[in-house]
Amino acid sequence: MLAYNSATVTNPPTTLDGLVSWIEAHPGKFAYCNPADGGSGAYFVENVLDSKMPASAVQTLAFNDDTALESDWKPGMSLLHQLNADVYGNGTYPTGNTQVLSLLGSGAVQMATVWSDQGTQALQDGQLPSTVKLVDISPAFPGSPVYLGVPKYTPPHQVTLVDAFLNFVLSVPQQAKIVKKVAGFPAIAVTLMTPTVKSEFTPLGEAESLPYSANIGSDMNKAWQEEVP
Amino acid sequence: MMSDAPTLTAPARSTHSNPPALGRRPGRRGIAGPRGGRVALLALLPVAFLAVFGGIPVVLSLLLVLGHTGGPNQAVSELGQNEIAGRGLGTLGAITQVLRDKVFQQSVVATVVVLLVTSMVVLGGGLAITVWHRLRPSRPTALLQFLAVIPLFVPVVIASFALWTFWGDRGAADSAAQLAGVSHALVFSGTLKGVVIAEVWVSLPFAVLLLRSGIAAVSDSSLDAARDVGAGTLRTARQIVLPQLRRECLVVFCFTAVGVLGSFTVPYIIGPSSPLLLGVDAATTFTSYNEPQQSAVIGFAIFALAAVVGCVYAVGSRSRRVAAR
Numbered sequence: 001m002l003a004y005n006s007a008t009v010t011n012p013p014t015t016l017d018g019l020v021s022w023i024e025a026h027p028g029k030f031a032y033c034n035p036a037d038g039g040s041g042a043y044f045v046e047n048v049l050d051s052k053m054p055a056s057a058v059q060t061l062a063f064n065d066d067t068a069l070e071s072d073w074k075p076g077m078s079l080l081h082q083l084n085a086d087v088y089g090n091g092t093y094p095t096g097n098t099q100v101l102s103l104l105g106s107g108a109v110q111m112a113t114v115w116s117d118q119g120t121q122a123l124q125d126g127q128l129p130s131t132v133k134l135v136d137i138s139p140a141f142p143g144s145p146v147y148l149g150v151p152k153y154t155p156p157h158q159v160t161l162v163d164a165f166l167n168f169v170l171s172v173p174q175q176a177k178i179v180k181k182v183a184g185f186p187a188i189a190v191t192l193m194t195p196t197v198k199s200e201f202t203p204l205g206e207a208e209s210l211p212y213s214a215n216i217g218s219d220m221n222k223a224w225q226e227e228v229p
Numbered sequence: 230m231m232s233d234a235p236t237l238t239a240p241a242r243s244t245h246s247n248p249p250a251l252g253r254r255p256g257r258r259g260i261a262g263p264r265g266g267r268v269a270l271l272a273l274l275p276v277a278f279l280a281v282f283g284g285i286p287v288v289l290s291l292l293l294v295l296g297h298t299g300g301p302n303q304a305v306s307e308l309g310q311n312e313i314a315g316r317g318l319g320t321l322g323a324i325t326q327v328l329r330d331k332v333f334q335q336s337v338v339a340t341v342v343v344l345l346v347t348s349m350v351v352l353g354g355g356l357a358i359t360v361w362h363r364l365r366p367s368r369p370t371a372l373l374q375f376l377a378v379i380p381l382f383v384p385v386v387i388a389s390f391a392l393w394t395f396w397g398d399r400g401a402a403d404s405a406a407q408l409a410g411v412s413h414a415l416v417f418s419g420t421l422k423g424v425v426i427a428e429v430w431v432s433l434p435f436a437v438l439l440l441r442s443g444i445a446a447v448s449d450s451s452l453d454a455a456r457d458v459g460a461g462t463l464r465t466a467r468q469i470v471l472p473q474l475r476r477e478c479l480v481v482f483c484f485t486a487v488g489v490l491g492s493f494t495v496p497y498i499i500g501p502s503s504p505l506l507l508g509v510d511a512a513t514t515f516t517s518y519n520e521p522q523q524s525a526v527i528g529f530a531i532f533a534l535a536a537v538v539g540c541v542y543a544v545g546s547r548s549r550r551v552a553a554r
Contacts, residue, residue, distance in 0.1 A: 034502055036517035065310075089398070092419035093502040099393070108398035215310050218519035225513070226332055229503035 001141065003104055003119050004111040007131040012111070015138050016051050020079070022111070023086050031088035031100055031109040036221040038097040043141040044113040045224055046212060049076035051139065062210035070219055077227045084228065091229055104128060113141065120183035142209040143185070290525045295319030298522075309521040327526040335504035337530065343421055343496075343506060344489040347428040351485045352478060354429065355436035360466050363444045364452065374437060381434035389498040392427045393418045396499075419501050427495045432488055436481040443477035444470065476546070483542040487535050507531050 002019065004012045013019040023030045033041035050058045052075035060066050084091035088109050094100045097118055103109045105128050114122075114134070122128040148169065150162050168174060175186040176194050179201075186193055190201045212220060289301050296315025298306035306312055313322035327333050358377050362370035380388065395401050397418035406415040417423035447470055455465040471478075489506075496506035505513070507527060515524035 036513050089416075089419050091502070094419075095497055095500075095502075102394070103398070106399040215519065218310060218517065221513075222518040222520070225503070225505075225518075226330075229501075 001114060001116045001119060001134045002111065002137055003114045003128070003132055003134050005104070005107070005129075005131055006133045008110045012133075012135060013137060014135075016047060019137055020048075020083070023083055026110070027086040028088055028090070029110045030086070031094060031103050031112045033096055033100045034093040035224050037095045038100070039144060040097045040100060040113045040115050040118075041093065042217065042221070043143065043211065045076075045080065045220065047139060047141050047209065048080055049073050049220070050142075050209065052076040052079070058210070061212050061216050063213060065213055065215045067216075067219065070216070070223065073220070073223060077223060080224070080228045093229060101127060104132060116143070116185075117183040140209050142211040144211060146184070290528065292319075293522055294323055294525045294529060295321070296323060296522075305521045308519070310519050312520075312522045323522050323526050327523050327530075330523075332503070332505065333510065333527065333530075336507050336510040336527075337534075339421060339504035340490065340507045341534070343424055343428065344486045346425050347432065347489050348482045348485040350425065350429050351432045351436045352482050354433060355440045355481060356471075356474070356478070358437055359440040359444050360470055361462075363447065363470065364462050364465060374441065377437040378434045380430050381438075385431060385494045386498070388430065389427055389495050392423070392430065393499045396423050396426065418499055421501060421504075424496050424500045424506065427499050428485075428489050428492065431492075431495060432485045436485065439477050439481055440474065443474050447473050479542060479545040483538050483545075486538045490531055490535055490538070507534075 002012070006012075013022045032044045035042035035045045049072075053069075053072040057069045057072050061069055087093070088103065094103060097115060100109075100112045100114060101118065101122050104112045104114070105122070116134065119128070119132075119134050123130065123132060123134075148166065150159075150166075154162060170188055172188070172193060175188055176197055178184040179186055179193075179197050186197065186201070190198055193201070211217065292300075293302045293305065296313055296319045298312055298314045306314075313320060313326065315322065355377075358370075358374055362374050396416065397403065398413075398416055400416075400418070402415040402417075403413065406412060417426055451469055452465060455469050460468070491508055492506065493508040493512055497509050497512075500506060500509065507530065511524045511527040511531065514520050514527060
């Protein structure tokens with residue numbers, strides 16, 4: 001998510017293009033971490049790369065290791081390289097999610113990309129001042145889905161137990177707990193959730209951004225290191 | 230010239246020779262027979278340990294570097310990506326690929342520069358602290374020497390993070406600079422200068438301890454004699470003390486260099502995103518780029534640089550032995 005200091009940023013950007021313009025207009029006030037070291041930076045980079053790629057390519061790279069499509073990263077990477085001069089410290093990328101939170105908390109930067117759960121936790125702990133707000137932009141940053149997997153060879157008499165457990169996890173009260181305790185996104189449709197969750201999540205829309213497959217993500221980290229800083 | 234309590238009649242230059250042989254008459258052989266065999270076996274244990282847990286992985290890594298992705302390397306090859314496999318004796322493809330990589334080349338240059346600067350600063354700083362205290366002992370110099378050893382007791386991760394905060398934006402150093410009106414003058418986090426500062430902080434205690442023990446061997450009588458003929462502190466330091474510290478200086482320089490070569494935590498936390506140091510580059514290549522073969526190549530590059538430092542140490546020690554004969 002995008003975290004910004006509402007005390008100094010009165011008009012936060014709501015789109016990716018708006019964010020890029022904001023970064024260029026306010027040099028040194030935005031930070032994202034090295035994508036190799038933290039997901040918050042990685043998903044910012046992915047969002048920028050995806051915005052310059054055909055949607056079909058993005059879809060393919062989410063599930064396949066089609067390295068030929070990596071050439072579509074060129075426009076996104078060159079934009080990120082251009083932004084070097086405008087990000088924090090003239091192109092200093094914090095090593096990890098925690099350092100970004102530190103910079104935001106100390107006021108060294110006014111805006112940064114952070115994890116939704118880590119950011120919410122930091123706000124609750126007081127590591128981030130209460131003036132910091134977390135928002136989504138459009139297109140939304142890719143996130144990390146959390147998967148529950150069931151092995152194919154589960155014996156039939158245990159499948160009923162597994163199903164019962166999955167139904168429990170997917171039930172509305174449990175999904176509401178996920179939203180409340182770990183600041184996660186519900187896995188079921190927002191229209192089925194409790195009124196408080198509905199009011200919080202309906203404005204964000206149902207748009208999902210898929211993260212890259214693991215190997216493509218690794219290639220992205222390497223390409224970033226070679227082309228951006 | 231007033232002198233202190235009469236000095237001991239210790240030899241002017243203490244010998245670092247072996248202790249006198251106890252209970253051994255000339256002509257007697259060393260431990261032989263069954264007892265000797267058992268002693269040799271005991272000495273072999275650490276060697277065997279090193280060979281199995283250090284040597285075998287190194288050999289397997291070398292095979293991976295040369296493109297042998299089967300056998301013991303099969304698991305890591307299946308999980309990794311961008312591997313260059315070879316048949317027969319192997320291939321140098323992985324090595325050439327890494328050597329041509331721009332990020333790697335920058336890392337090598339950055340690492341060598343940082344290690345040279347760090348070693349010189351550590352040696353210079355360590356000598357300054359210990360020699361000054363030896364020649365002109367006082368409470369402040371004793372305190373300085375004590376403070377210089379404290380970093381030894383602080384875990385490196387904690388120290389790195391603390392230094393990153395201290396030398397960062399809005400850190401203590403930057404805040405002081407802003408009060409003086411020069412904002413951003415003292416922000417070193419995220420730069421190679423910051424890495425040097427942190428590496429010096431981490432390496433200085435060992436240097437001070439080693440130099441302190443070496444300097445204790447310099448006899449008081451030689452220092453008194455120098456003072457008697459009117460030599461100043463700097464002159465005494467340069468002509469009496471420093472020549473006797475040659476071995477310790479060599480050890481400090483080489484160990485600091487090797488320490489910086491293999492360091493990961495300090496440059497990871499406080500260093501820039503580009504250029505990286507070799508330790509960080511190797512680890513990131515393995516963890517974040519999922520390229521175990523290429524990270525093994527970088528590992529061997531670190532070995533090669535360490536071997537160069539080792540050669541410097543060997544040559545430096547040898548010439549001293551030659552001179553002593």
